[in-house]
Amino acid sequence: MDRARHGRPGVRRWLGGVLAATSAAALGVTALAAPAQAADVNVAKNAGFESGLTDWTCTADSGTAVSSPVHSGAGALKATPTSQDTGQCSQTVAVKPDSTYTLSSWVQGSYVYLGASGTGTTDVSTWTPSASSWQQLSTTFTTGADTTSVTVYLHGWYGQSAYYADDVSVFGPDGGGGTDPVGVPAVPTGLAAGTTTSSSVDLSWTPVATATGYNVYRDGTKVASVTGASDEVTGLTADTSYSFQVSATNAAGESARSTAVDVRTAAAGGGGGGGGGTTVPAHALTGYWQNFDNGATVQKLRDVSSQYDIIAVAFADATSTPGQITFNLDPAVGYASDADFKADIAAKHAAGKSVILSVGGEKGSITVNSDASATAFADSAYSLMQEYGFDGVDIDLENGLNSTYMTKALRALSAKAGPNLVLTMAPQTIDMQSTSAEYFKTALNVKDILTVVNTQYYNSGSMLGCDGKVYSQGSVDFLTALACIQLQGGLAPSQVGIGVPASTRGAGSGYVNPSVVNNALDCLARGTGCGSFKPAKTYPGLRGAMTWSTNWDATAGNTWSNTVGPKVHSLP
DSSP: OOSSSSOOOOOOOOOHHHHHTSOHHHHOOOOOOOOOOTTOEEOOSSTTOTTTTTTOEEGGGOEEEESSSOSSSSOEEEEOOOSSOOOOEEEEEEOOTTOEEEEEEEEEESSEEEEEEOOSSOOEEEEESOEEEEEEEEEEEEOOTTOOEEEEEEEOOTTOOOEEEEEEEEEESOOSSOOBOOOOOOOOEEEEEEEEOSSOEEEEEEOOTTOSEEEEEETTEEEEEESSSEEEEOSOOTTOEEEEEEEEEETTEEOOOOOOEEEEOOSSSOSOOGGGTOOOOSSEEEEEEESSOSSSOOOOGGGSOTTOSEEEEEOOEEOSSTTOEEOOOOGGGOOSOHHHHHHHHHHHHHTTOEEEEEEEETTOOOOOOSHHHHHHHHHHHHHHHHHHOOOEEEEEETTOOOHHHHHHHHHHHHHHHOTTOEEEEOOBGGGGSOTTSHHHHHHHHTTTTOOEEEEEOSSOOSEEOTTSOEEOSSSHHHHHHHHHHHHHHTOOGGGEEEEEESSTTSSSSOOOOHHHHHHHHHHHHHSOSOOSOOOSSOOTTOOEEEEEOHHHHHHTTTHHHHHHHHHHHTOO
16 A cells, blocks of 8 residues: 555466467366265375375476375475476376276366376366365266276466365276275264354364364365364454364365354454454454545544544554564644544544554565564564554555565564454455465464455456456456455455455555445345356355545545445444
8 A cells, every 4th residue: 555545556467378278178177976886996096195296297397295285184286387387297097998987186276287198088187277275176087998097187387386286086996006995084973062262162073984184164164174073263253153064084085064063252352452452343344544645635543434443554664673663653644742643542442443553555665584573573563552552463565475474473463462463464466366375375374363354456457256267356246256265265254354445546446436345245245236256155254344545535525434334334
C-alpha cells in the first residue's frame, strides 16, 4: 500500500500458447473408476517416496525426495522443471495383459501432469493447472494383450515452479514384479470432540489398522496431517461453529472422509485485542488509516468510521538496525502530541475496536532475513505495542518476505504479547497464488496465531482462480475465485478477508463498487450473489473485508464502509 495511492501491480504469467498445444487427451480429466476388486494391489514401488527416489527416474536431475510438504508418511517427491525440461519422474511397473488399472497420485503445484505410456492400448494422462494444496489426480488405463509393463510418470511444465507428488497408486491385478500390497485404508469411525476452548478443540477417532497417517479437515479444508488417532486443532475463532472430518492414509492413497462432527468454540478469549484487551469479532471490517497526507481526507483516529473493527495504522518506519521498526507520527495529520494520538487509540479500544501497526507498504524497506533481524523486529514491535497501545501488527511487505525468519519474528512477538495479539497480513494477489510462495508459507506457518489475511485484490491484472481459470480483476469472480485459493490452501475461513480500494482514487486499478464486494461475501459465505464462478461449498466463517483506506473512504463520504460494513457484520 502506497503513500501515493497503493502498491505496485502484481505480475502474472499465463501459458495460453503452451496450453493450446496440449493434446485433447491430456486435457481430459477422467472420472474415477469403480473400486478395484479386493485382490488388486498397488503395483507401483516406493509409491510414497518413503525410500527417497528408489525405483524412480527423473529427467535432468529434476527430482528430489523431501520431508515437507507431504501428503502422508515422511516423504514426498519434489521436481523442478526448467525452461528446457518438464521435470518428469517415471517408474516402469509390472502389469498383467488385458487388465484395467486405476492410476492416481496426490499432487501440489501448478501444471502437474500424471500419465501412463506403453499401455498397449490408449495411453492416458490427466493434469491440474493449479493445486495450492494436496489434490488427487486419477485416471484409468487398460493394458494390451501382450503388455507386461507400463511406464507411469509425473511432470510439471516448462519454466514453471516446482511441483510435489506423493502416494502414487497403480491399482489393479498383481503383475508379478513386486508391489506395495496395502490397499487404501478404511474410512475412520468414531470421530468425537473432546475439550473445547475459545480457540481450540481436541479430536479423537478409532484407529484404522492399515493406516499410516490421518488427515484432519475443518469445513472441508485439510488443516493437519497426523500419525496418531487424535489431534488438537488450534487457531479457531471464539463462539464459532466448525465441522470436522478425518480420513486415513497410507502408501496406497487416502480413504474417504469420515462422518462429520460439528463443534462450537467457547465464547470467551482468543483472536484479538493486544494492548487494549479488545476481541476481534467473528466477522470484521478492516481499514488502513493513513499517517500522512496524500490528497485523501486527513483524519484523526477518532474520525474513522465506527464500522471498522480493525484499524491498521499505516505505516511503521525502518531504522538503521535490520528488522527493527519504529513509529513517527506525521505532523500532517494534525495531532498536537503523541499523547493525543495515544488517547485516540484508547478511545477506540473503549469502543471495542482493535488498532494495529502496519509494517511495509509499497515503499516499506523493513527486511527480516536473519535471526538477529527477527529478534529486532519482535522486540521493537512489542515495544511499540506497549508504548502506544497497539493491539498487534499487520504485515504488508510488498517488496519481498522471507518465510523462515518472518515466522520466527512473529512467533517471538506472539510469545511476548500473549494470546490477544492481533496479527493480520495484506499480501498482493501474486503472493497468494500458491502455498509455495513465501507469503502463503508464512501465513500457514503462523495460522495458530493468525487473525486474518486480507489479500489486496487490486493493482493485479488477471490472475488464476482456484479452478485454474483466468479471471480479470474488478469482478465478483476475481474476488471469489482467488479467495478460494486460500480457503482450499489451508487457511481457515475466519482467516480470509477480501481487500479492495475504497474509491477509484485509492488504487491504480481494480476498484469495484461496494455492492460487488457484498456479492462476493454472500457468494463465499452463503452461495448466493456469485458470478460465473461458484465455490464447491460455502464458508460461513469468512472473516470479512478490508479497504485501502479509511481516508479515501472518508473522501467518498464513507460510502464503502457504510455499504460493506453492515454486510460483513450480518454474515452468518
